[in-house]
Amino acid sequence: MTTSILLDRMVAHPSDSHTLARYVDTGGYETLKKALNSMKPEEITAEVKASNIRGRGGASFPTGVKWGFLPPDTRPRYLVVNGDESEPGTFKDRMLLERDPHQLVEGIIISAYALDVHHAFVYIRGEYPKPARRLQRAIDEAYEAGYLGGDILGSGFDLDVTVHLGGGAYICGEETALLSSLEGRRGEPRIKPPFPAVEGLYAKPTIVNNVETISNIPWIVANGGAKYAAIGPETSSGTRVMSLSGHVKNPGDYEVVAGLSWKELIYDIGGGIRDDNKLKAWVPGGASAPWFVPDEHLNTPVTIDDIAKNGSMIGSGAVIVMDETTNVVGAAHRLVRFFSHESCGQCTPCREGTTWLERILARILDGYGRPEDIGLLLDVCDNISPGLAWPPAMTTICPLGPSATAPVVSMMKYFRDEVEAMVSPPPSGGDVAGGDRGGEVQFEAGGTSNV
Amino acid sequence: MISHWSHDSQVKANELLETYPEKRSAVMPLLYIAALEHGHVTEDAMREVAELTGLTAAQVQAVASFYTMYKREPVGKYLVSVCTSISCYLRGADDVLAAIEDEAGILDGETTPDGKISVEHVECSGACGGAPAVSVNWELVEGVEPDKARELIKWLREADPEVVFGDEMQLLFGGQQSFDWGSKETEGAIAPLPAFGPYGTVKEESR
Numbered sequence: 001m002t003t004s005i006l007l008d009r010m011v012a013h014p015s016d017s018h019t020l021a022r023y024v025d026t027g028g029y030e031t032l033k034k035a036l037n038s039m040k041p042e043e044i045t046a047e048v049k050a051s052n053i054r055g056r057g058g059a060s061f062p063t064g065v066k067w068g069f070l071p072p073d074t075r076p077r078y079l080v081v082n083g084d085e086s087e088p089g090t091f092k093d094r095m096l097l098e099r100d101p102h103q104l105v106e107g108i109i110i111s112a113y114a115l116d117v118h119h120a121f122v123y124i125r126g127e128y129p130k131p132a133r134r135l136q137r138a139i140d141e142a143y144e145a146g147y148l149g150g151d152i153l154g155s156g157f158d159l160d161v162t163v164h165l166g167g168g169a170y171i172c173g174e175e176t177a178l179l180s181s182l183e184g185r186r187g188e189p190r191i192k193p194p195f196p197a198v199e200g201l202y203a204k205p206t207i208v209n210n211v212e213t214i215s216n217i218p219w220i221v222a223n224g225g226a227k228y229a230a231i232g233p234e235t236s237s238g239t240r241v242m243s244l245s246g247h248v249k250n251p252g253d254y255e256v257v258a259g260l261s262w263k264e265l266i267y268d269i270g271g272g273i274r275d276d277n278k279l280k281a282w283v284p285g286g287a288s289a290p291w292f293v294p295d296e297h298l299n300t301p302v303t304i305d306d307i308a309k310n311g312s313m314i315g316s317g318a319v320i321v322m323d324e325t326t327n328v329v330g331a332a333h334r335l336v337r338f339f340s341h342e343s344c345g346q347c348t349p350c351r352e353g354t355t356w357l358e359r360i361l362a363r364i365l366d367g368y369g370r371p372e373d374i375g376l377l378l379d380v381c382d383n384i385s386p387g388l389a390w391p392p393a394m395t396t397i398c399p400l401g402p403s404a405t406a407p408v409v410s411m412m413k414y415f416r417d418e419v420e421a422m423v424s425p426p427p428s429g430g431d432v433a434g435g436d437r438g439g440e441v442q443f444e445a446g447g448t449s450n451v
Numbered sequence: 452m453i454s455h456w457s458h459d460s461q462v463k464a465n466e467l468l469e470t471y472p473e474k475r476s477a478v479m480p481l482l483y484i485a486a487l488e489h490g491h492v493t494e495d496a497m498r499e500v501a502e503l504t505g506l507t508a509a510q511v512q513a514v515a516s517f518y519t520m521y522k523r524e525p526v527g528k529y530l531v532s533v534c535t536s537i538s539c540y541l542r543g544a545d546d547v548l549a550a551i552e553d554e555a556g557i558l559d560g561e562t563t564p565d566g567k568i569s570v571e572h573v574e575c576s577g578a579c580g581g582a583p584a585v586s587v588n589w590e591l592v593e594g595v596e597p598d599k600a601r602e603l604i605k606w607l608r609e610a611d612p613e614v615v616f617g618d619e620m621q622l623l624f625g626g627q628q629s630f631d632w633g634s635k636e637t638e639g640a641i642a643p644l645p646a647f648g649p650y651g652t653v654k655e656e657s658r
Contacts, residue, residue, distance in 0.1 A: 014633045076472075088536045088575040091629045099633055119472065126520045127532075127576055129589050129645035130617060133638055136648055162470055165647050167479055167518025170574065184478035184504065186517040202473055243629075245538040245579035252580045253630050287537060287575075318579070320538055334540045338574050344517075 023102035044114035050225025057210030069197035084173035087286035089318030097131035101138035107217035170342035189398035246321035285315025288403030291410035333361035339404035350401025369423035527569035530643035538579035550597035580629030588640035594626025
């Protein structure tokens, strides 16, 4: 796993990998010159398509195919780079923005040239002022050096790039919610179709791509799409930055080639489990993804398709590791609480469902669980996403609500006995045990939600 | 333009209104500027943003109320945000929050009577590899253990810094990081708002 596309510079030059001087010194903006001087826009889109790169934000949609959805004649078009990150467990875009912002800027300029875009936006989550500052400085440097603005490097191509800071809302990582937010509205997802490529920002054709996806573009155009496609398995081409967190010895961002096993990722790269504890479960692709467990999945390959085949998703590439000491109800509660908090409130199954899941899990943690809570939790999940399958059936505009069922269904699938033990009445009929949350609040099912 | 805003804020607001193809898109950044001018997102602040963007005050309020970072109540000089999402939770974030509440003498969601410190729990801060994470005025500190979290609160009280720098806090109170931060960051936050150039909250300092 020695192939590195995105992280070489920041590893080799920790003190100044984010500066224009270092970027240029290590070959930066050469690909832009090549693209503007000797390539037609359609030659660039062909390379991106040939690379088979799939989006790194969560949905793993093929980037070249997405680009191909743009209607040929409508102008203006926009490119919006999704730096909202926010999926619990994910911190890769933060690193790419802080440590190598010019790589992204070059990717933006080349992509914009290929897509005939003259105004690009980078939407960065509000909690990331430092990554936003680093990117803004890189953009300022790029303007000064003539890589941005009018008539870039004498090519006649014009491009402006605007950094837009969010306000603390996970849902804005969903591309249509992001566009609503960028238009100065509440970050509420829109019904698709129309897809953003046809009707996006200001109802104009818009391509929304993740920070990591666009950061790969300079390499793809410099080396050719075929070379990128040759790295790793055919449908998981290239490298990807995986964020390891939780009870792993060496948490961090690691650039890997798909195809290694989970065992290699967690034990060799992640250093194994803290205190040499036993691995209990892990979330393979961000908070929205169904869990994996060692008995069934440790030796399966880390590829987009294999993870999907095994009932989960690679999502944002965030691996959250839980060791044997983990209270699964506590973990599921924390994940569900996130979705409950971040629900935009438009769709009833999500708004009400995530709220009730959170409350039921909270009362189990507080020691007030009832045996029937197990069926109740699954019933609420089934109302949010009928059938409890993966990929989930949708009753909502966006996948946020269905995602909230993943931790609950996973917990029941693999650790039902532990949940049952927590909802059984105490044998003596005495006081309930104090729960993890230490609270005293008891919620009654059937009450009204205040969300 | 809003005449009682600082010259700097007026200039930045004008730039923002020209940056976007449609004025409405400037609502979010303008709300940060208005919060800086008023201390938080007051009703006047929302009316002013409405005036600048051609929206109604209700439309601006609809936006401001959607996002957690627009504080419509006064917040302390230092907004201490403790991440309690899954990765930080697995690494003991609840103990960090409890230590901070205890040291500050307030509960989650409250502000100290002297107006110095506000404490809140937040959803994922994107610092999962450096869990548990805390931020002060959105400048991040990673790998914060409960004892160090207490020291951080004491330090904010005693040193009373006008600008908070992530690197400085990381050195004093942090531990495990999500990744090598590389070189020092030269900008920090002067208000409980994300310190990003256009919003006027950044202070250059040669250190």
